Amino acid sequence: MLDLKLVKARIFTMADAPSTAHAMGVLHGRIIGFDDDVLDLPARRTLDCGGAVVVPGFGDSHNHMAWFGQSLAELDLSGCRTLEELYDAVSRFARGLPEGAWVVGSGYDDTVLGGHPHRSGLDRSAPGRAVWLKHRSGHMCAVNSEVLGRTGVLDGSAIVPEGGTVVEDSGGPTGLLEEQAQKLVTALVVPYPVTDLADAIGAASGVYASEGLTHVVEAGIGSGWIGRSPVELAAYVEARRRGLLKTRVQMMAVSDALHPLQSNAADGISFGLDLGITSGFGDDHLRLGAMKIFIDGSLIGRTAAVTEPFCDHDHGNGSFQLSPGELARRIIDAHCSGWNVAAHAIGDSAVDVALDAFEAAHRKLARPDARHRIEHAGMVRPDQLPRFAALGVTPVPQPHFLYEVGDTMVDAVGEERTPWLYRHKSFLDSGVRVPGSSDRPVAAGAPLLGMQSMVTRASSGGATLSPQERVDAETALRAYTVDTAWMAGEEDRRGTLEPGKFADLVFLSAHPADVPPHEIGQISVLATLLDGACVFGHGYIEKLQSTASSHPIPTLRGTEHATP
Structure with missing residues (x-):
């Protein structure tokens, strides 16, 4: 008895042979066979895919999951085209914050703005508040005088880490901190609580599932200017325990750890x-x-x-x-x-x-x-x-x-x-x-x-x-x-659709080779399955389910909070 059977699908296995199939069987989260090997087997759930494209789950070999998840709750500066727009956005965001809260923004691009935000402009935008704006590269940030004062930069007591630069002009520090100098700011806020990080990881994972990602590599945890906490691994364990993790994750430990x-x-x-x-x-x-x-x-x-x-x-x-x-x-x-x-x-x-x-x-x-x-x-x-x-x-x-x-x-x-x-x-x-x-x-x-x-x-x-x-x-x-x-060293478990490998699947509206090159990014992710369980697109999967099936496709807890 199969747990899941796909029929009438356009399955692209990405394996040497067979490279395509129309039916697939899944048992205990693993693929057991294709086409004639599974068509006659009974299944608890059957999906009539109606010709839908099915490919292996996507991977991302370098991303910053907790950073991205946290940025979802921060002031998004990626749309600012001038410094005045940025200063106005900071001012509006600050007015909606409780007393004492930091103004944290991310995604600004100095090449678009015509320069980096200056601490004097940030001081005017959010008087009395700490302002911390992260460059889109992650390799620099702009802060206001309040933050510079807390770091010791203004009174000269700060010890700038090797490999970092505190940028100055004729008026002293501009508020721009490059590379390792960002540790002066992160030292004021890190470590973040494990619970908060788990929430951010869960938010990121929901977005990833909606894009067909079933595996990602987190490119740096535990220390350095990119780390969120010395016990950052515990946040991923917590996210998994709470059912927030809809993606397999491989984590890199920063060398400083x-x-x-x-x-x-x-x-x-x-x-x-x-x-x-x-x-x-x-x-x-x-x-x-x-x-x-x-x-x-x-x-x-x-x-x-x-x-x-x-x-x-x-x-x-x-x-x-x-x-x-x-x-x-x-x-x-x-x-x-x-x-x-x-x-x-x-x-x-x-x-x-x-x-x-x-x-x-x-x-x-x-x-x-x-x-x-x-x-x-x-x-x-x-x-x-x-x-x-x-x-x-x-x-x-x-x-x-x-x-x-x-x-x-x-x-x-x-x-x-x-x-x-x-x-x-x-x-x-x-x-x-x-x-x-x-x-x-x-x-x-x-x-x-x-x-x-x-x-x-x-x-x-x-x-x-x-x-x-x-x-x-x-x-x-x-x-x-x-x-x-x-x-990731996991080619024996995933990456292709073959017997014995994880049933990590993505349903697409079209194969990337079937559309003009400039339209590949417009292909829709219809559903994502991890271990044969739906982590995104539950409604779509329900429509495919055979009327003869009496059991619904299982959904991992929290999956319908993903942002399409």
Whole structure:
């Protein structure tokens, strides 16, 4: 007796064989077979799909789930086009807050506004309140005098962390804090309560389910300017316990959360988390992934480390978060202690540092099974491409950056270096995978939008960035299914629809290859199933259910709170 049977569907398995099917059977959350192997089997629930497209659940190899979830309750600044609009938005938002509450906003873009918010403008907008506005990149923020006073910046008592900058003009601090200097602000609010973080994770998970996501990688928890709490993992456990988690999650531990360990010399475990916990610990719903280490900043903020100066900014060649020597030491120690490593490296100089460190790590201890990665790999020179394959390092770029911030990235690096930006096909041609990811909330995270950007490489300004790096729709779909599963080390459980794998499914209004490239992002996600249970689109699934079925499709608690 099957738990669930799909019939009359257009099932694209993404496996080598069979690649398509019209019927599928599910038992205990796993796929058991297709077509003739399951058509005659009885089932508790049968869905007559009427030709609907069914594909494996989507994955996102790099997102910030708690950050995004929290941003849903913050002042959204992404629509502001001038500084005056931003100041007005802050003023209106502040008037609706209780006494003493902070004004927290996110998503502003200085390249659109014509500059960063100044503390004097923020002081006028929300007198007497603390104001904290987060840049869309996450690598800088703007605060008012109230916050600067609390951090000790105004009286000179603040100790600016290495790798951070407190920006000043002729009048002193402007309120702009770059990179590690943001810790001066986060120290005032972190750690957030686990319950609040669980709520934010649940809110994010609901949105993800509505977009067809069944697995995401949280790119940094526990410490650093990106961490929400030293006990952040507990928030994900709490969200799962309360039935808020509708997505499988793999979590990266920020390198700052790791520390020297004492073990037997024969073990070689010298750096990590207490008890020797390392990459892979957990279960099929919550699992620990790579160690996340920040090498440089961002292209949007012109703090990425590049070999030649930026064309439009006074930051010169960007900056490193720590000295290259210290960065390499942490990568090598983590590698030798059994960790996979995710190195945030956007500029080509930062990519050099990451590749050199991975090469040194493998020389010290050969680990052919390691799945090291370079997050973003935003600007990669031709001579660097073969090193990725030779070292077994996977790039994790964000294709939708091309649409949202592609034009300003071109301004930053100039015409000669534009072909190096957020490559795709050249990585594939070099023999490495390119998993799909978003870096949400830095950019919109819907996988179908990401696929569209992989195929079109169009910017919001109407330009086509390096058309030679475009891929076809089938390759884009594989990036968000097959390759995201492989990057997480879970290709034996998900990523394709095959017997024995999770029944993580997405129902779509069309296959990405069946619509014009510029319409891929408009394809509707009709329903999402995790372990064969509906986590989004319950009404749609009910319509498909055979009138002969007497039992409803199960719905995980809270699933209908997802935002389509």
